[in-house]
Amino acid sequence: MKDNTVRKAEEKTVAVCDVSRRPQPAPGFRRKRLTVPDVAAWGTLEALESEAIHVLREVAGEFRNPVLLFSGGKDSVVLTRLAEKAFRPGRFPFALLHIDTGHNFPEVIAFRDRFVAGLGERLIVRSVEDSIRGGRVVLKSPIESRNASQSVTLLDTIAELGIDACIGGARRDEEKARAKERVFSFRDLFGEWDPRNQRPELWNLYNARVHDGQHMRVFPLSNWTELDVWRYIAREELAVPSLYFAHEREIVRRGPVLAPVSDLIRPAHGEASESLSVRFRTVGDMSCTCPVASRATTVGEIIAETAVARISERGATRLDDQASEASMELRKREGYF
Amino acid sequence: MATTDMLIDDVDSEAPALSKDLLRFITAGSVDDGKSTLIGRLLHDAQALMEDQIDALARASRRRGQEGLDLSYVTDGLQGEREQGITIDVAYRSFETARRRFIIADTPGHEQYTRNMVTGATNADVAVILVDACKYWLPQSRRHACVADTVGIRHLIVAVNKMDLIGYCQAAFEHIRDEFLDFAARLHFERVVFIPISALQGDMIVDRGANLPWYEGPTLLEALEEAEVPSAAYGSDQAPLRFPVQWVSRPGGPGRAGRRGYMGRIVSGSVAAGDEVVILPSGRVTHVEEIDTYDGVLARAHAPQSVTLHFEDDVDVARGDMIVATTQRPTLVNALEATICWLGSEPMSLRRRRYLIKHGTKTVAAVLSRPSYRLDITTLARDTEAATLVLNDIGRVTVRMQDALPWDPYAVNRATGAFIVIDALTNDTVAAGMIEGPVSDAGVVAS
Known part of the structure; x- marks a missing residue:
């Protein structure tokens, strides 16, 4: 497959896939006659979708140089479909940006490249490895989680490219700190989020104004839940990485979590690994993202499992959030997604 | 291990859930009214809390030497709040029942209550105001009702909490x-529902409990499930088209x-192919x-x-313009x-x-x-001597703008009757505005 991405190390330019030669309209645009939807029967998904499209178009209208943060995970796949709904048959008025920790699951990176090639939009990749080589990130150990280090690479990229808005797939149901964040979340010169001094967010009138050096994080999926995301994936028939579906995997049991065995996580002395049918509820840094036991091999089965799940999405799946009750808040204050 | 990206199979079994509607509500209460406990109780009893969240609650409760679950910890999230034991800003929580999906905007009741409550209330369909039964009827609750009224909420639920403490x-x-x-x-409420509750004991939140046999009305959750979603009315064919x-x-x-x-997003009414529409502010008429x-x-x-x-003519339309119906056209003033x-923290x-x-998608300079x-939101008295407005004040002003705007009264349409005020120097959002009408001496620019 043609690699659609250009890494910074290979080439200094930002431009990536040559879309000028692509036929218009962009691929994936389909057209069929619809019946008139009955507004009274409008459901939650329709309301959330329309709200998210509105947010994305406001970003396009208000910012000079926005990007969409794309990780290849399910939330960014949903976000990309919403961007298609907002801007097709035209092209996106922003590029996609992936902050590569170098600790990604290989399936996700393969998925990302295939997905972006099919989408026909520009993908910019910046890697934590480069930040480590450049001395901007110093790790205590090569296998430690790079989740927090992403913030450094992200903020450096924002400065490098003069980005004034980052669209992200974060949701308020994920975590306590996120529950208090605005849809348009202001970041100061240092990329910091100040939870005590947020701009009031009134109606759907988003104040998108920032001075040079400051930027905005924009979260169109703020009001979505994990279940909404899966229902939307089902409704839109979206492809997601295979990691989300049940598969056999070597794991080590560590307290409540099932740590996936890899180059980064090996059974310690006294620990035994075992093979189990698992799926991932989130995909992130390989050193801290853990699967849950599951036999769900289809989106329908995942929805059924999620609807009756008794553990929250990040509850038994993240080693880094377990560290302290305020881990996410502290990372966010330092510029995390 | 699977090597291909899997697509979807049949998910019809889940179909009924897709048509659940969405109700947004705000909760307001004074310090110590037990609002955090109420929300914790609502989520807990509606089975919207996950086991790991309940475990975290139990850990937090134990750390502070409490026995059992302190449900108030469900909503207090940020480190500063835990240290000071207060709630800082609006927190949003989602949950769903068999009948409906809900988004709660939870606003704290301390001294910045107006700012916080306005922030949470502008998108709310219903306000739940918490009153402490022990304190009877506090000035704070009047303020909460007044703020809810000001931002156009017409459906109020008054939850009288701590009924257990007064037998x-x-x-x-x-x-x-x-x-x-x-x-x-x-005020202007169309519906006010009163419910006696005990958030601590769980009476009349989701379960009726055995302590309030004399009360025959709905539980809090039933009242929320029965509330009408007023925002649906903007989509009716009778409402005039507004499309920023x-x-x-x-x-x-x-x-x-x-x-x-x-x-754009249709904020009022409907539009059909072939409809004649007007582009504002140019006044140009075209067909869809x-x-x-x-x-x-x-x-x-x-x-x-x-x-x-898409329009039939090659017309000039830009971001900030508004497409409207030819009848019931808004005036431009x-x-x-x-x-x-x-x-804002600095006075007006x-x-x-x-x-x-x-306003809509247009930003204009204004004085x-x-x-x-x-x-005075406690007594509803009007102080005509005020020199300016400061943080948490509500008042009536004249707004003079560089360019004319198409407008509707806020009471008729929240989307075209609302605006925000931004300080051009700091970029802060300093006020929420609700249009009452044109200024008598200003004159109408076009109609």
Whole structure:
């Protein structure tokens, strides 16, 4: 497959896939006659979708140089479909940006490249490895989680490219700190989020104004839940990485979590690994993202499992959030997604 | 291990859930009214809390030497809040029942209550106001009701909490209800539901409990499930079309695929292919050729759908313009009377500061007048002597704008009657504005 991405190390330019030669309209645009939807029967998904499209178009209208943060995970796949709904048959008025920790699951990176090639939009990749080589990130150990280090690479990229808005797939149901964040979340010169001094967010009138050096994080999926995301994936028939579906995997049991065995996580002395049918509820840094036991091999089965799940999405799946009750808040204050 | 990216199979078994509607509500209460406990109880009893969250609650409760679950820890999230034992800002929580999906905007009741409550209330369909049964009817609760009224909430649920501490006394509940109704009669609520509850014991939140046999009304959850979603009314065919243009699409290329499209969200009424429409502020009349979406062409689209409009003529339309119906056209004026809630830490400046108004998708420079009155939100008295408005004040001002805006009264349409005020120097959002009407001396620019 043609690699659609250009890494910074290979080439200094930002431009990536040559879309000028692509036929218009962009691929994936389909057209069929619809019946008139009955507004009274409008459901939650329709309301959330329309709200998210509105947010994305406001970003396009208000910012000079926005990007969409794309990780290849399910939330960014949903976000990309919403961007298609907002801007097709035209092209996106922003590029996609992936902050590569170098600790990604290989399936996700393969998925990302295939997905972006099919989408026909520009993908910019910046890697934590480069930040480590450049001395901007110093790790205590090569296998430690790079989740927090992403913030450094992200903020450096924002400065490098003069980005004034980052669209992200974060949701308020994920975590306590996120529950208090605005849809348009202001970041100061240092990329910091100040939870005590947020701009009031009134109606759907988003104040998108920032001075040079400051930027905005924009979260169109703020009001979505994990279940909404899966229902939307089902409704839109979206492809997601295979990691989300049940598969056999070597794991080590560590307290409540099932740590996936890899180059980064090996059974310690006294620990035994075992093979189990698992799926991932989130995909992130390989050193801290853990699967849950599951036999769900289809989106329908995942929805059924999620609807009756008794553990929250990040509850038994993240080693880094377990560290302290305020881990996410502290990372966010330092510029995390 | 699977090597291919899997697509979807049949998920029809889940279909009924897709049509659940969405109700947004705000909760307001004073310090120590037990609001955090109420929300914790609502989520816990509606089975919207996960086991790991309950475990975290139990850990937090134990750490502070409490036995059992302290449900108030469900909503307190940030480190500063835990240290100081207060709630800082609006927190949003989602949960769903078999009947409906809910989004709660939880606003704290300490001294910045107006700022916080306005922030949470502008998108709310219903307000739940918590009253402490032990304290009877506090000035704080009047303020909460007044703020809810100001931002146009018409459906109120008054939850009289801590009934367990007064022996579930019916007379005390009725006393609070009657006093509240006296006050609310001077406001604009269409529906006020009173519910005696104990968040601590779980009475009348989700389960009825055994302690309130004399109460025959709905539980809190039932009241929320039965509430009408007023925002649905904007999509009715009777409401006039309002379509603020967010983004102009110019895909280029040959043929119809390359023509310009005007993207936005219908905020009121509906539009059909072939309809005659007016572009404001130019006043140019054209016809809708096609209503487009990613999923296909629509014959008719309603609020709050996000769509793309194509016109028959090659007209000049930009972001900030508004597409409206030819009948019930809004007037264009450059001076408006508005009620504003001041949210900035610096007082409203009458001269030195340049303010910007964002209304729909348009941002214009504006000057604010000295308030014609400042509302005392506890007594509803109008103070006509106020020199300016400061943080948490609500008052009536005249807004003079650089460009004329098409407007509707806020009471008729929240989307075209609302604006925010931005300080052009700091970029802070300093006020929420609700349009009452044109200024008598300003004159109408066009109609």
